[in-house]
Amino acid sequence: MDSSGHYVLAKHAVITFCLEGFPQDKDGITNTRVEFFNHQNVLGNASLNKTINGYELVLQGIYGVQGEIASERVSVRLEPGKPGRGISQP
Numbered sequence: 001m002d003s004s005g006h007y008v009l010a011k012h013a014v015i016t017f018c019l020e021g022f023p024q025d026k027d028g029i030t031n032t033r034v035e036f037f038n039h040q041n042v043l044g045n046a047s048l049n050k051t052i053n054g055y056e057l058v059l060q061g062i063y064g065v066q067g068e069i070a071s072e073r074v075s076v077r078l079e080p081g082k083p084g085r086g087i088s089q090p
Helices: none
Strands: 013-020 032-035 042-051 054-063 066-071 073-080
Touching: 013 054, 013 066, 054 073
Parallel strands: none
Antiparallel strands: 013 073, 032 066, 042 054, 054 066
């Protein structure tokens, strides 16, 4: 905390999840749900869970986006620093 009692964010990082291979059910539908996407999108938590068919990325929103995305493969990239504007490409 600084002298005025505010938290100081000293260690910024950008985390990128790369999801590949989206499993489909017998009707060709993927197990993905993303909803409430808006202009701000504040996450309370993002977790990656191992499943029988691969992985599930769970986005728990506080304000805006939330959902689950199932994939067969996942990689995670961590880069020190603050995020830039827009979406970065791997």
